[in-house]
Each structure stands twice: as C-alpha cells, then as structure tokens.
Amino acid sequence: MxxxxxxxxxxxxxxxxxxxxxxxxxxxxxxxxxxxxxxxxxxxxxxxxxxxxxxxxxxxxxxxxxxxxxxxxxxxxxxxxxxxxxxxxxxxxxxxxxxxxxxxSEHPWFQASRSARTDPKRDWYIWRDPAPGGGPPNNWQSFFGGSAWEYDKASGQYYLHLFLKEQPDLNxxxxxxxxxxxxxxxxxxxxxxxxxxxxxxxxxxxxxxxxxxxxxxxxxxxxxxxxxxxxxxxxxxxxxxxxxxxxxxxxxxxxxxxxxxxxxxxxxxxxxxxxxxxxxxxxxxxxxxxxxxxxxxxxxxxxxxxxxxxxxxxxxxxxxxxxxxxxxxxxxxxxxxxxxxxxxxxxxxxxxxxxxxxxxxxxxxxxxxxxxxxxxxxxxxxxxxxxxxxxxxxxxxxxxxxxxxxxxxxxxxxxxxxxxxxxxxxxxxxxxxxxxxLLHLRRKHAALATGDIALIAVEGDVLAYERTADDERLVIALNLGTTDQHVTLPEGELLLTTLNEPVPEADRGGEITLAPDEAIILRVSR
The missing domain is CATH 3.20.20.80 (Glycosidases)
Structure with missing residues (x-):
C-alpha cells in the first residue's frame, strides 16, 4: 500500500x-x-x-x-x-x-540546568570541566563560527552549543x-x-x-x-x-x-x-x-x-x-x-x-x-x-x-x-x-507519482529517464545546456514542454532536437 x-x-x-x-x-x-x-x-x-x-x-x-x-x-x-x-x-x-x-538558553529546562551543578536537570544538557590546561573541553567548532563551548562562570564548567551559545545542546x-x-x-x-x-x-x-x-x-x-x-x-x-x-x-x-x-x-x-x-x-x-x-x-x-x-x-x-x-x-x-x-x-x-x-x-x-x-x-x-x-x-x-x-x-x-x-x-x-x-501530471499519472525509474543513455547536455507503472510509460528529457541537443527518444504523445508551445496533435519522438533550456515529458507505449 x-x-x-x-x-x-x-x-x-x-x-x-x-x-x-x-x-x-x-x-x-x-x-x-x-x-x-x-x-x-x-x-x-x-x-x-x-x-x-x-x-x-x-x-x-x-x-x-x-x-x-x-x-x-x-x-x-x-x-x-x-x-x-x-x-x-x-x-x-x-x-x-x-x-x-x-x-x-531561555528554556526553563536550561535555566534549571545552569542554576547549580546539583540541579536535577543539570544532566539534561552537556556540561564539561575545562581542559586540564584551562579553556574549552575539546576543539569542537560551532556551525555559526568559533568554539562550540561556552564557559559558565558561576559553575566553573562549559556547556556545549553546536550552534549559537543561546542554543545549548540537549543530552x-x-x-x-x-x-x-x-x-x-x-x-x-x-x-x-x-x-x-x-x-x-x-x-x-x-x-x-x-x-x-x-x-x-x-x-x-x-x-x-x-x-x-x-x-x-x-x-x-x-x-x-x-x-x-x-x-x-x-x-x-x-x-x-x-x-x-x-x-x-x-x-x-x-x-x-x-x-x-x-x-x-x-x-x-x-x-x-x-x-x-x-x-x-x-x-x-x-x-x-x-x-x-x-x-x-x-x-x-x-x-x-x-x-x-x-x-x-x-x-x-x-x-x-x-x-x-x-x-x-x-x-x-x-x-x-x-x-x-x-x-x-x-x-x-x-x-x-x-x-x-x-x-x-x-x-x-x-x-x-x-x-x-x-x-x-x-x-x-x-x-x-x-x-x-x-x-x-x-x-x-x-x-x-x-x-x-x-x-x-x-x-x-x-x-x-x-x-x-507538473503537479497535475503527478496526480494523474501513477508512473510519475510512484513508478519505477530507469535512465536512458543519451549524449551531450541531455538528461533522460523513463518512469513506469503497470502499463504506463513516460519518458522525460531535459536539456541542461544552452545549445540545441539532438537525441533519439521513443515516439510518444507530448504531455508537456517547458517552452510553452501548444501540445501538437502529432506525436513527438524519434530523432528530435531539444531547444536550449527545454524539458519534455512524453507518454509512450510499453
């Protein structure tokens, strides 16, 4: 399911x-x-x-x-x-x-934790003694720059914060x-x-x-x-x-x-x-x-x-x-x-x-x-x-x-x-x-929503793959470049192009040219 x-x-x-x-x-x-x-x-x-x-x-x-x-x-x-x-x-x-x-750091849990070493919530956060020679317990860095440790003068220990000092890490x-x-x-x-x-x-x-x-x-x-x-x-x-x-x-x-x-x-x-x-x-x-x-x-x-x-x-x-x-x-x-x-x-x-x-x-x-x-x-x-x-x-x-x-x-x-x-x-x-x-197509076609995927071998700046589910097969081709790309794709009905061209009555596929910045979705027979 x-x-x-x-x-x-x-x-x-x-x-x-x-x-x-x-x-x-x-x-x-x-x-x-x-x-x-x-x-x-x-x-x-x-x-x-x-x-x-x-x-x-x-x-x-x-x-x-x-x-x-x-x-x-x-x-x-x-x-x-x-x-x-x-x-x-x-x-x-x-x-x-x-x-x-x-x-x-203003959460009541941390306020209690930093109030005293003996507080029941002290171990809810990560407290460590200074390094033997003084300074932070280790060399860990904050994602926001500098040491990940903040010294608490009242208790003589450091607490860990991998982000801001106002964001102490929970234990x-x-x-x-x-x-x-x-x-x-x-x-x-x-x-x-x-x-x-x-x-x-x-x-x-x-x-x-x-x-x-x-x-x-x-x-x-x-x-x-x-x-x-x-x-x-x-x-x-x-x-x-x-x-x-x-x-x-x-x-x-x-x-x-x-x-x-x-x-x-x-x-x-x-x-x-x-x-x-x-x-x-x-x-x-x-x-x-x-x-x-x-x-x-x-x-x-x-x-x-x-x-x-x-x-x-x-x-x-x-x-x-x-x-x-x-x-x-x-x-x-x-x-x-x-x-x-x-x-x-x-x-x-x-x-x-x-x-x-x-x-x-x-x-x-x-x-x-x-x-x-x-x-x-x-x-x-x-x-x-x-x-x-x-x-x-x-x-x-x-x-x-x-x-x-x-x-x-x-x-x-x-x-x-x-x-x-x-x-x-x-x-x-x-x-x-x-x-x-695109989101309408995802809802309409099971192949897009939950189907399998397989890459299609093509040359140049084109990425191509197919999505399949039951008897449905869709082919997607994307030109990630800035020049025309000539590719061979299975023939099928054109469901979408990023170029905003009207969907033609004729099928599209076979030897085709993808324009710069064009992506297409084709429905082809299995």
Whole structure:
C-alpha cells in the first residue's frame, strides 16, 4: 500500500516570510491559513512549517523555549488549531519542524540546568570541566563560527552549543530528555499533526568521551570555521539509531504519520537513517541536488548512486531548495529553473518544494543594516546569508507585495512588482503555471507519482529517464545546456514542454532536437 507521503509533494513554508495578517511585518499562522488556497491550486499535498514555538528568536525559532506552545508573534494555539482544521478540510497534511538537538538558553529546562551543578536537570544538557590546561573541553567548532563551548562562570564548567551559545545542546543520552522530547512530539500528534521534519537529526548524539575532532585536510582560508575539523566525534554517532527508533515507534502509534530527517551526510551514511528493517525516519532528506554541479552527467551519476544506496523498501526523496541554501533560480537562472522544476517533480520519490521557488524567487544581497541572519553576522563574507532565501513572499503588486500592511521584517525582492503570485497565476506561460501543470501530471499519472525509474543513455547536455507503472510509460528529457541537443527518444504523445508551445496533435519522438533550456515529458507505449 502506498502512503500519502510517497505519492505526495511537500511544500515548505518559512512562516515569518509567507503572509502577515496583523501588520507587524512578520508572517503568522492566520496568514498561512489565508493562503492555503494557493497551495491547493498549486497541487501540493502537505505543508511543512518551519518552527512556530515560543522563542527568543536568536536563530528565528530554531531556539525553542517551549516545545508545546505557539510563539505570540505567530499567534495562539487556537490559531494553530484553526490552521490545522483548515488544511485538513482542503485535503492538505500539516507538518511541524521539530528541533531536538538543542533548546533555547531561555528554556526553563536550561535555566534549571545552569542554576547549580546539583540541579536535577543539570544532566539534561552537556556540561564539561575545562581542559586540564584551562579553556574549552575539546576543539569542537560551532556551525555559526568559533568554539562550540561556552564557559559558565558561576559553575566553573562549559556547556556545549553546536550552534549559537543561546542554543545549548540537549543530552540525548539522558533517558529523561528522551522521554520529555517524545512527550512533546506526542502532544502535537495528539493534536492532529501529520508529521515532523526533524532538525539536524544527525547531530543529536555525540561521542560519550568528547575527544577532539581531527583536522580537515581540505580546509582552506576563506572556508567556514565549522569546516576546519572533520565532525568524527560530534555527529552521526552509532547511538543515534536508538533515538531515531524511539521517534519512529511513537509515530507508528498513529495513522499515516511521517518523519523527515534533516541529515547532511553522504549517501552511505544518509541511508542508515531509514533504520534497521525500515524502522527509522521515513524520509532522510536527500540534499545532494543542492550542491551537485548542474550538468547532465553529474545528475545522472547522482541518480544512479542514490538509487543504488537505498536499502530494500526505502522510499527516495529530492530537494532543490530550502531556507538555508541559495535558491535554485539564483543558481541556474530563470530558464533552467523551468527545467529544474521538471526534474524535481518527475524523479522517483517525494519532492519537497520551497515556498517562492514556484515563482522563481532568486534572493538577493541584503543591505548591511538589514541583515538578520546570526550565521552571516558572525562570519561576514564567508557564511551564506540565509536572509537572501527568507525574503517575504510577493503575492501581488499592491504595497509591500500583499505580504503585510506594515514594514516587512526583511526587504522584498527588487522584482516583486512583476514576479509575484498574482501576475504568474494570470500567465499560462509562467513558472507558476508550469509547476501547476507538473503537479497535475503527478496526480494523474501513477508512473510519475510512484513508478519505477530507469535512465536512458543519451549524449551531450541531455538528461533522460523513463518512469513506469503497470502499463504506463513516460519518458522525460531535459536539456541542461544552452545549445540545441539532438537525441533519439521513443515516439510518444507530448504531455508537456517547458517552452510553452501548444501540445501538437502529432506525436513527438524519434530523432528530435531539444531547444536550449527545454524539458519534455512524453507518454509512450510499453
């Protein structure tokens, strides 16, 4: 039996930037609810919302102060219940972003933990004595630059924070921590949430003895601090399997819930998070398209390697953009963004679409005095400024792009008057229209939603593959280059082209020419 998360498409909403309902310049839950019909018209199946829990916002919600509440900036628990009901009424699933590796330093758990060495919650976080000669306990680095250890003068010990010092790491080796975090997940499952995207899952367990990490021989000046060392002992430890299994056991107590793990690891390690006998997370995020060179050969090799690495019965997934990485349209340009949409929505597996990519948002440099991203502020000129991909969603050409009646928390993109949802919804040749067409085809054709995949050998800048299910066979061909490409494909009915040409009455196939930046989908006989 196929689960909804296998055949469906997930849409990520960064709530601060999606839709503001009260004029404070920050998106909120009522704003998301007001825009659900956009998601229905687009054709996605689930919406994943980045953190909305109470937070001091040192890292904009990824520093959680209460795992079972709603931050007042986003609304109330009643607003959340309304959003959940409205989503379900439209046939949409709703996923929350769960942050288990660390809490906020203002979480009551950490306030108790740092109050005294003898406090019962002291061991809920990771405290260590200084090194024998003084200084941090080891050489581990923060993802946001500098040491991952912060000295607490009152107790004479250091606590671990793999991100900001305002984000102390929880001690997942403590059974009480595991129980409390599972209780928080249960709270939301009981409320009707359809699943979780689990933040930095591969970091949740550290080596019990805290040895130094080895140096990275490939580090060069200009790279981030975190890359100075190999995370041999601070990430991806064997005991993480127990954490993942506990989360999956909880999820399996409910019907059709899904767990998605944020895991930046090579394929051989990534696939272990499916767990023994499929008892891990349902979808360990596959981020390779975010960093693979945009060539037919590189992507074909990526598909082959990923499919070969998947354990029996494991379901693949693909991601082209998120709230931490440069947007696809910025990486490959607007013309190739159309080809990228075809790729994402026709590969075997569950696609995740980041809000704004459906209209070709690119992100752009943020004025220095408007930068909010703590990572960019700590490592200016080195770390990617994540603000660029968190700019407010442009809905129309009214003031502030219909996002807010106040001052947006981040600047709007410079092209918002023409690149917005309303303008593209009225244009059958737009990128938004292409996404709608592709998602309609995914719903209509089982071969695209859940079928098998096989690469087709072609030359040049073309990537080609077929998707099959029962008696249905579809062929997808993508020109990732800027020149005409001559290829031989099976003859069939042209279902879609990115060139916005009318679908001809005659079949297309055989010896054909793919124009620059063209992708096509053919239905051929088996």
């Amino acid at each position: 196929t689960s909804w998360w296998q055949s469906g498409t997930i849409y990520q909403v960064y709530p601060r930037s999606f839709q503001d309902s009260d004029g404070d310049g920050i998106g909120d839950l009522k704003g998301i609810e007001a825009r659900l019909d956009h998601l229905v018209a687009l054709g996605v199946d689930a919406v994943w919302i980045s953190p909305i829990f109470p937070s001091p916002m040192a890292d904009f919600g990824y520093d959680v102060a209460d795992y079972t509440g709603i931050d007042p900036r986003f609304g109330t628990i009643a607003d959340f219940d309304d959003l959940l009901a409205a989503a379900h009424a439209r046939g949409l699933k709703l996923l929350l972003d769960f942050v288990p590796n660390h809490s906020s 997942w080796r403590n059974p009480a921590v595991q129980a409390a975090m599972l209780d928080a997940m249960r709270f939301w499952f009981d409320r009707g949430v359809d699943g979780f995207r689990i933040d930095v899952l591969w970091l949740a367990i550290k080596h019990a003895d805290f040895p130094d990490n080895p140096s990275n021989p490939d580090w060069r000046e200009g790279m981030q601090d975190i890359d100075r060392l190999l995370p041999t002992h601070s990430a991806d430890q064997p005991e993480i399997t127990g954490v993942v299994t506990a989360m999956r056991t909880l999820a399996d107590q409910y019907d059709e819930r899904v767990l998605i793990g944020e895991i930046y690891l090579p394929f051989d390690r990534l696939v272990t998070y499916y767990g023994p006998d499929g008892g891990g997370v349902h979808l360990p995020f596959n981020f390779e398209l975010l960093q693979t060179p945009w060539t037919a050969q590189a992507i074909a090799r990526l598909i082959t390697d990923y499919e070969a690495a998947l354990p029996p019965g494991a379901w693949p997934n693909w991601v082209l953009g998120n709230h931490d990485k440069p947007r696809i349209a910025a990486r490959v340009g607007q013309a190739q963004a159309r080809v990228a949409a075809v790729l994402l929505l026709t590969l075997r597996g569950t696609p995740t679409l980041y809000a704004g990519d459906e209209i070709g948002m690119t992100g752009e440099p943020i004025p220095t005095d408007r930068i909010r991203d703590p990572q960019a502020l700590r490592e200016p000129g080195i770390a990617f400024n994540r603000d660029e991909v968190r700019m407010p969603m442009p809905w129309n050409d009214s003031p502030n792009a219909g996002f807010t009646t106040g001052e947006p928390w981040l600047p709007l993109g410079s092209d918002w008057r023409t690149r917005n949802v309303a303008a593209q919804a009225a244009d059958p040749a737009s990128l938004l229209a292409l996404h709608r067409d």
